[in-house]
Amino acid sequence: MTTKRIVFTGGGSAGHVTPNMAIINELGHEWDISYIGSKEGIEKELIEKMAIPYNGIHSGKLRRYFDLENVSDLFKVLKGCFEARQILKKLKPAVVFSKGGFVTVPVVIAAKSLGIPVYIHESDITPGLANKIAQRFSTRIFTSFKEAKQYFPDKKTKVAGSPIRKALLFGSATKGREVLGLKEPLPIITIMGGSLGAKKINEAVRESLPQITAQYQVVHLCGKNQLDPLLSNHPRYRQYEYVHDELADILAATDLVVTRGGSNAIFEFLALKIPMIIIPLGRDQSRGDQILNAKSFQDKGYSITLEENDLTNENLVKTIEKVFKDKEKFQSKMRESSNQDALQVIIQELNKMQ
Numbered sequence: 001m002t003t004k005r006i007v008f009t010g011g012g013s014a015g016h017v018t019p020n021m022a023i024i025n026e027l028g029h030e031w032d033i034s035y036i037g038s039k040e041g042i043e044k045e046l047i048e049k050m051a052i053p054y055n056g057i058h059s060g061k062l063r064r065y066f067d068l069e070n071v072s073d074l075f076k077v078l079k080g081c082f083e084a085r086q087i088l089k090k091l092k093p094a095v096v097f098s099k100g101g102f103v104t105v106p107v108v109i110a111a112k113s114l115g116i117p118v119y120i121h122e123s124d125i126t127p128g129l130a131n132k133i134a135q136r137f138s139t140r141i142f143t144s145f146k147e148a149k150q151y152f153p154d155k156k157t158k159v160a161g162s163p164i165r166k167a168l169l170f171g172s173a174t175k176g177r178e179v180l181g182l183k184e185p186l187p188i189i190t191i192m193g194g195s196l197g198a199k200k201i202n203e204a205v206r207e208s209l210p211q212i213t214a215q216y217q218v219v220h221l222c223g224k225n226q227l228d229p230l231l232s233n234h235p236r237y238r239q240y241e242y243v244h245d246e247l248a249d250i251l252a253a254t255d256l257v258v259t260r261g262g263s264n265a266i267f268e269f270l271a272l273k274i275p276m277i278i279i280p281l282g283r284d285q286s287r288g289d290q291i292l293n294a295k296s297f298q299d300k301g302y303s304i305t306l307e308e309n310d311l312t313n314e315n316l317v318k319t320i321e322k323v324f325k326d327k328e329k330f331q332s333k334m335r336e337s338s339n340q341d342a343l344q345v346i347i348q349e350l351n352k353m354q
């Protein structure tokens with residue numbers, strides 16, 4: 001059996017890393033795997049935990065508006081291109097798989113300059129700036145959403161769905177309740193404000209805790225440095241900055257999620273048939289991709305959108321009650337969904353490579 005080499009890249013937030021992790025876990029032994037990410041991004045910790053060789057390069061933030069920092073960031077991108085080229089020259093991979101995030105731009109440019117095929121995956125309905133640039137250098141493009149296909153050249157684009165870490169599909173609810181130490185038979189609501197946490201959601205959840213915990217238990221994935229020490233002994237509330245392998249059991253024990261509209265997270269909840277309240281990141285803080293993700297899921301009957309501007313304690317509690325009451329309806333719509341097995345689609349295409 002000949003060994004083929006693949007280099008993954010993606011970073012900046014977990015959503016640009018977890019799909020890579022899902023694919024890495026499913027690749028067979030004929031693949032030799034390496035990773036290129038930023039020197040200090042979340043991808044470094046996540047990938048090193050998997051014992052995959054990790055190469056850190058410089059990366060700069062790309063902005064659509066003028067800022068003096070653009071100049072120093074441009075130098076960082078150029079430095080990153082040089083570093084990525086050196087790494088790729090040494091590794092000589094058969095393909096580079098790029099998931100998005102600023103760090104991928106120098107990597108795909110370097111790959112293209114060395115004649116290495118570049119595959120990219122876009123998780124959102126509208127492409128992020130990094131993938132908008134990367135797609136010009138790419139050989140093959142995969143998308144999670146059907147609606148995203150229109151933004152890419154038809155010939156090289158395929159709607160694959162969202163690659164989900166397989167372990168998430170095999171969690172145990174009993175183990176989840178045990179790990180959490182939640183012993184009461186009350187339903188569990190998990191709050192996930194994206195991989196970095198969401199300050200506004202954290203505040204609203206914590207202020208509404210007396211009402212919410214009257215009927216439910218709460219697991220709060222609140223993001224780095226956002227734990228609230230005053231709540232560490234609450235009998236019906238558990239908080240974590242970020243969870244790794246425990247997530248599968250926690251989600252198996254979860255009856256409802258309150259979440260940001262990050263694409264990977266919501267496709268995971270869809271796969272697990274967990275009804276969602278999606279509070280998308282607004283246009284004032286992003287390009288509005290989460291608003292479109294949330295609309296697409298709401299239109300299909302998988303979730304209810306709660307706009308951040310309408311996020312009052314009262315609305316949050318009311319929406320939780322409403323979604324909980326209609327839980328079966330949301331789940332039956334999710335069961336009807338024809339979300340194909342993205343992992344298989346992507347792995348089959350990679351395996352075709354020489």
Ligand SMILES: CC(=O)N[C@H]1[C@@H](OP(=O)(O)OP(=O)(O)OC[C@H]2O[C@@H](n3ccc(=O)[nH]c3=O)[C@H](O)[C@@H]2O)O[C@H](CO)[C@@H](O)[C@@H]1O
Pocket residue numbers: 013014015016018019100123124192193194195196221241242243244247261262263264265266268281286289290
């Ligand atoms: C602020 C921002 O720019 N957000 C973007 C970012 O979101 P973000 O990084 O938050 O991405 P997603 O919600 O798509 O994915 C988060 C991932 O982290 C995992 N997770 C999260 C918390 C935790 O404790 N443990 C854990 O494993 C989730 O299971 C999921 O796989 O990338 C997404 C995919 O391009 C975009 O849709 C979002 O708009």
